[in-house]
Every structure is written in structure tokens, then in C-alpha cells.
Amino acid sequence: MKTRLMSVVVVVTLILFTAVAGFASGGHGHKAPKKVGILLVAFGSSEASAQVSFDKLDAKVKQKYPEIPVRWAFTSHIIREKLAGQGKHFDSPEVALARMLDEKFTHVAVQSLHTIGGAEYHDLRKTVGGFKAMGGFQKIILGYPLMSTQEDMEKIVDALIDIIPEKRKKDEAVVLMGHGTHHPSNAFYAALMFQLQLKDPNIIVGTVEGYPGIDLVQDLILAKKIKRVWLMPFMSVAGDHAKNDMAGDEADSWKSILTQAGIQCIPVLKGTAEYDSFADIWVSHIEGPLSHF
Template identity: 50%
Template sequence: MRSSLTRPGLRKIASLILLLGLLALSQAAWAAHGEARPEKRGVLLVAFGTSVAGADAAYVNIEKKLKEEIPGVEVRWAYSSKIVRHKLAGGEKPVKLDSPAEALAKMMDEDFTHVAVQSLQTIPGQEFHALSETARSFSGMPKGMKKVAVGLPLLATTQDLTRVADALAQSAPKERKVGEAVVFVGHGTKHPANVYYPGLQYYLWKKDRLAFVGTVEGSPTREDVLAELAESNVKKAYLVPLLAVAGDHAHNDIAGDEPGSWKTVLTKAGIACVPVLKGTAESDAVAAIWVDHVKAALAQLGTDK
């Protein structure tokens, strides 16, 4: 029996088969360059940064605790402060630190598909929101990372406030005697997130009535703390940074000999001051809170498996 297909008809069928083959090859190539990429997860720890020698021991402690809790996790670092990065790069022994955007771009170039960006800020203020915006710009980028999640700063939930209050109360100087106070001094901000400092004070007072929270640039102010110290008839206070690291603010604004430092002002008010130059991240109990926030961010990333 003769076929009803004409030569032009056969050519059309052959062309269709060829087209379908090319489409299949194209889809396979697209998968090889995009969807079929193996999953690669990592953590980017982002701090404001410090140029004070030895202060970064606090950062080292957080990374150590993180790797103990999540063995095998790839950890990268970034400093958000341009001033600190430039100062470190121009020192006698130059150190190159990436900005958050630079670090994420490098991770993207190294084929990381899922990245947890962990803020080492104390409160979710301006620095945290700027970091979140940067991280969001990398999430789902064509031929880039599939997903980026941002871990919350130290104080973000009621549970964080209670855990930090417990950790600070336990870390108070052992040599402190009855009637002596401990004052935890944070940076402070005009951002609405400053409310976390008086919130922390509330939970801290449940643990220790002579433990106070103050800020350099926010509220509670130094005057607020002085009034509380006077009302409690305190004659001696330990000044402890409520900062991840004991950097410039700790050495100058809190413990310095300048006329406007906390140490100088409280001393003039008749209160003997003992600065304790340790960042909160040096405390294992505080570092554990940041590590838990990293775990939560990693959980947000999900999996392709």
C-alpha cells in the first residue's frame, strides 16, 4: 500500500523531530547551568567590626561555638563598617575584610546556593535593616543564590531578652561585693529598636536589682543610670560593655579618661568605677543565643533535597 505522505510532508515531520530534539537539548543545557546545580550552603557572619587589637577574640568565640554546634558548616566574615575596613587595610599589617555585599558576591561566584547571613548586632536597628536589604538583593538572583536568609540580632524576641538577662547576671564580675552595682553600657540609637535596652533592663532587674542598662547614644541615658545609682546609694560600679566586642566605644566612651566618658562622669559623681573590657560575644551563654539565631536562619533556607 502506498503511503499518503508526500515528500513535503515528510520534510515537515523531519523538521519537527529536529526542533523537538533541539528543545530537549536546550532544556538539558539550561538544567545543567541552573536548576541542576548541587546545593551548597554557608553562613556569613556580619559584624560592625573592630580595629582594636585583641578585641576580635569575641568574634573568634562565636565562630568556634558555631562550628561546634554545626560541624562542617562553611563560615565567612564581613564587616559592615567602611571606616574599620579601611583602617585595617591601611595598618602596618594590612588585613582585608569584605563588606557584606562583597562577601555575598564572592560566595555567589563560588556557587553557594543557600546562605544564612547572621547579624552580630545587639538590636535590630539601622545596621540590621541595612544588612537585611543587602541580603535580600542577593536572594533568588538569576544564576545566583537560590535563597538567602538573615538571622536575627542578639535581642529580637522576649525569649532573647530573658536569656540575655540571665547570661549578663551570671557574667557579673565575681569580685563584686554586696551593695556594688554593675552597669551594662550599650551603643544606643535614635531608631525605634532602642526600646530593647529598657526592655532588657526590666528583665535584668528581675535577676539583680543593682544591675543597670545604659547607652552611649540612646536611652536609658547616663543621667538615667546616675539617678538610679544615687537612689540605690551605690558607691562602686563595674562598667561592662553591652557590645559584641570591647572596641573603640568600650575603650573610649565607657572606660576612657576623657571628660565625657562614663568612667569619668561617674567618678566625679562619687562612684568608684571598675571597667571590665570584655565584649558580650566572649560569653559562651551570649554566643549561644547568636548561634541559635544562625540555626533558625539555616532552617528558613529549606532544602532542594
Template identity: 50%
Template structure:
């Protein structure tokens, strides 16, 4: 084949371009191969310092490990107060930042973080903002996803209502009322509590939702109870664990506890000290959210 001398100069720039484009790949290969995919799960709860509440976390841990038998599972508590109390008693639980840092050092490239909170409030938002910062960080993680809290969609609300009702003590009569104590928050996500009242009312007209630090209040609950004409009230925490709020604010003997206030108002109160995460049907909702988050990790 014949070609003119000038043709060399037409081909030469193209060859230079190909070589230049290949240099970064060659440099990368010279410094080692890309990290292999390593997937992990981080379970992030608010936390509790009470020994009685630890069964809640054990239940969730078992359920997650059953659903993901080959995936390493780590834990974190978002409450600094809870972590400090536990540390004084010799038990160290990582914050979300510390847990993610350790997983990054261990070479995890893909991490699904599951929020174990009830609503998408301030704690949940803080976790999302924190863990997503580890994505794309130099020598950091390739992909980080976050599973939704217990209540996030219409389906979640309906499933939660069924799960809670299924775990009301069997000796409760149809004329007896059930009062659920939620935490409450100034965050706009507090709307999930009055929304819960609506969903529960559709299923059972004698189930009432109140909160410690939000709305509906205990006064709102008392007004609804008065209309129900119930004489007996089952008090249940609308929280993942039966911790300090459930044992003191709800069922405590202090004059301002819900049990004391309602007893003084003429109701016979029966406290039920079980957090929602002790109910397998509720744990299933969190696990299903985690399955979605884990699926979204992908492989690359």
C-alpha cells in the first residue's frame, strides 16, 4: 500500500491523543487495582440506656442477620446522651460518624444504613446528612444508601397500624381504650402522629395517639377518652423501645405521668411496657425498608 509523506502527519495527532487518554489508566494500574466491592449494613437507632430495652435491639439484629446472612452488620446510636451514659457503664456504642469511619477503614465500599427511628424527623435527617458525606470521599465509599424509618408512606402507616393492633394484650375488651404514647418533635415530621391517629381511628375507634413533646398532647388524649366513655385504658409506647419515656413519663408513679394523670381522672390504667420493635410485624417493616436500600447499592 502506498501513502504520501503528508499522511503521516494526519495520523500522528490521533496516535498522540490515544496515548494521552491511556496514561491515567496506566497510572492507576501502576498504583494498584481498584478496591473490590465490599458491602455492609449499619443499623442506626436513637438508642437506650436501659437494660430492659436491649431486647429490642437484639430482635432487630437477629431479623436483619436472618435477612442478610452473608452481610456484616454494624450498629450506631444517634443520641450522644445515651452513648455517654452507656460509656460510663463500660459499654461503648459508636455514633453514626464513628461507625461509618470504622467501616471505611475496614474497606467497605457499599453501605446500606437503616434508620430505626419511628418518623423521618430531626434524628433521621441528621443521619442521612451524616452518612451521605462518606459517599465519594477520597478513599471513601462508592455508594451509601439510607433505609426509610418506620413511618414514611401510606403503606407503612397501614402496616404499622395492623402490627400494633395485633400486639395489644389479648385480654383487652372492645369497650377498653388504648392510648399510644409517641415521642413528638418540633420538627415538621411531627405530622405523622396526628396522621397516625387518623389511621388508627379507621381501624379501631378506641385507640388514641398522644405525644410527650409534640401534638397530639395528653390533654388532647383526655378529651378523646372522655368521648369514648371507656373506663379502662391500656397504655402502650408508640416508640421502638420501652425506655425512659415509657417507664417514667407513661407508666411511672410520679404525679405527672400519664398513668397517674389518667388514674386521677377516673380511668383504670394498664401499662404495657413493650416497644414497637419487640413486635415482629413492626421489625419486618424496617427490614423491608433495608432491603430496598440494600438493593439500591448496586454492584459498581
């Protein structure tokens, strides 16, 4: 495994330096003509249904910036390998940026499609910082993820309340499943739940891999004596986590755990990026980097 990882590092390094060398020599001492590009970077998903979310974001970005070429990259090497096995090839952010150098882009807005500024986002920051240090691009700037500022939080609270199914009654809970992370930015989930509950006390936010976890989510539901909940993913795509960890039939899924506790569950399998209100927030964040070009 280590040998394979080193091989990947060497290949990527060669690609980067070849691209930078080609870029630098192509100008013959003159500044290259300005060429702006957008790189959309998501964690990725191997679920075919998740492509709906990515297609919506892609269409919105191209509609708002029709003159700017758009490229894609997935940060998860596991997802990229799964997709490659299906005959679908996606670049890592490093390879995608190296290709953009080779295509003579001079200004690149790298837009994160992550939900919070967690570990994946900060790894992306390091990648962007590395390309900035190399000097191949005249400018390369990273845009904020979905939930970055208090203004974002307020928009997200309103958007979440707006997408709750109309059939849901006020004495029923809405449980939002976030991904969660070991990164300090995991605190955004608890902050989001606090602000949601100021408007609707029966909305509960939990995470698969962080805090709050399913045990606390269950305790909160039982404490309120709620017998029916709507399970909704607070993730850009309704992929593996939503289908299996949230709504699956396995004993450790949220649906199974809550059902075992006597709580009726109604899953809603739709990622946040499928809704205009969320997609618009991500797209609006591209304005930040582009405004500096």
C-alpha cells in the first residue's frame, strides 16, 4: 500500500513540475494571455443517483458563468477508484489543476462543494496553497464551502425549514444526518441545531462520524416523547451514507435503531445540492475568488 501511495505521489509530482515548466517556457518571458477557469471540487459519490446533485450544480455554475470553462475533481480516492471500475474517470484536485496548467489557464477559482470546512476542505486548501507557491497560475483562489459564515448559517436554516415535507406535523421530529468529522469544524453541526431549534424545537441534527451521534439523537427524541420522525440527509448528495447508514435495513442504521426504540421513521432520500436554495449558496461563493481576478 505504501509503495502504491509513493508511486502516486511521484506521478503527480512529475505531472505538476512538467506542467509548470511547460507553462513557464511557453510565455518566453511574456505574461500569458488571461484565461479564467473554475474547478468544482466535491468529495464524490459512486452512487448513480448522486449524479443528480452534481448535474444541478454544474448547470447552475455554467448558467451564471457561461464564458468560463468548468472542470471537476473528487477528493476521495476511494470514490475515484470505484468510479474507475465503472468506466468513469474523475481527477483528484492535484491532477485536475495540473491539467489546467497544461491547458494554459492563468486564473483559477477552486470552489469547494463540501458542506463544512472540515478535513477534506483543509486538505484542499493545502493543495491550492501548493499550486500558489509554485507560481504556475497568476492567481488561484479557494472558495468557501456551504456553511462558512453566520450569513450562510441563516440561509441554511431557512432553506432546511423550507424543504421539510409538507406532510410532517409539528409534533413529529425532523432528524438531519450530517457526515461529521474529527476536525474542529464539526462544531458547526451543533451550532446549526441550536439555530434551527430557535425556529422549530423538533429539528435535530446528528452526524455519522462526529458529534452529535445517533445515541444523543435518540435520547433527544425519546425525551420529547416523539413517536414519528422524518430522516433527511444534510449532505450534498443522497449517496451511501443516506441510503445505508440513515435509511438502510441493517441493524446499525439510524432507521433501524430508532425503529427498535419504538419510533416510526420516514426517510427522505434527497441531497441538499438537489435543492436550488442550497445549490445557490455554493454558486454564490464562487463570486469571492472571481472578484479578485
